[in-house]
Amino acid sequence: MKIAVTTPTGNVGRHVVAMLVRAGVRPRVLLRDPDRLAPEIRAEVDVARVDQFDADSVVAATRDIDSLFWVDPTTGSEDPLADYARATSSVIRAVTDNRIGRVVFQSSVGAEKRHGAGEIDGLAHTETALDDCDVHVTHLRCGYFFTNLELQLDALRAGTLQVVLPVDQAMAWVAPRDIAEVATTRLLSATWSGRCVQAVHGPVDLTWRDVADILTAATGRRIGVERITDNAMRTRLRQAGMTDGLVEAVLGMSTGLREDFVPEQRRTVQTSTPTTLAAWAYDHLRHRLVDAS
Incomplete structure (x- = not known):
């Protein structure tokens, strides 16, 4: 089985690569800068230098591939949805030209809305485009990343x-590593077919008030939460260096799911994953906050 992985140094992709290697697979990893790969993993993978917005390079890098883990690349431009459309064109060309049999796509809760959820609309566009191809596809509708x-x-x-x-x-x-586990099992399995939607919900739904309490206990720092206006958040995002178009796309991921949104998939044993926010925060945040004090 020949498997290709995009964004192999990302929060999810790096775990997918490591899990595939442990399973005895030598994946082909697609990325712009091979130097970002962990030194210990470089000898275990085949590297293709690829710009995911360049359809020709994606097609060339995925020849002879049986299964593909596709993540739309992040963008910091004024028109992120246009960038998502360019990335979608790349994966569709690759699937079509190379007759890739299976795709596991990292999507998001909210993509089922199709419109009105900011940057998530770009993921929805990729979903519908893949659905129109002659390919077995699993859309991973992921919850909010701990990271x-x-x-x-x-x-x-x-x-x-x-x-x-x-x-x-x-x-x-949800913990990105848990998303990777679901993605990897799908990539390695030949028992599913057609169009599948697999939600990845983490162990339990949390409010922001829950999150603040969990982080307080896990890090030893008193952390609270405050609701601010949309315009105040716009100001914060602009101060962080985001373009106006990106600000609206990022804000829309929250405002678009704020009222009357019900996820297409309810939480079940199939959508729930094990890593708790408390465990993740203890491992990944506690020392970073303590070291800064």
Whole structure:
């Protein structure tokens, strides 16, 4: 079985690569900068230098591939949805030209809305485009990544997380490693076919108030949560260097799921994964906050 992995140094992709290697597979990894690969993994993979926005390079890198783990690359441009469309064109060309049999696509809870969820709309576009291809595809509808908290280290050190969602609105939170485990089992399995949607919900839905309490216990720092206005969040994102178009796309991922949104897939034993936020925070956040004090 020949398997290709995109974003192999990302929060999910690096775990997918390691799991495939442990399973005895030598994956082909597609990335712009091979130097970002961990030294211990370089000898275990085949490297293809690829810009995922360049369809020709993606097609060339995925020749003879049986299964593909596709993650739309991140973008910091003024028009992120246009960038998602370019990346979608690349994967569709690769699947079509190379007759790739199976694709596991890292999508998101909210993609089922199709429109009105900011940057998640780009993932929805990739989903529908893959659905129109003659390919077996699994869309992983992932919850909110634990690792997104690493983007708020300054706020955590200051003791207050600021959000635009109601602080008592529960949603799925998930560890990227658990997403990788689901993706890898799908890549290695030949028992599924057609179009599949596999939600990846983490162990339990959490409110932002729950998150603050869990982080307080896990890190030993008192952390609270405050709901702020959409405009206040816009200002914060602009101050972080985001373009106006990216600000609206990022904000839309919250505001688009804020009212009257019900995920297409309910939580079940099949969608629940084991890693708790408390365990992850103890391992990944505690020392970073303590070291900064």
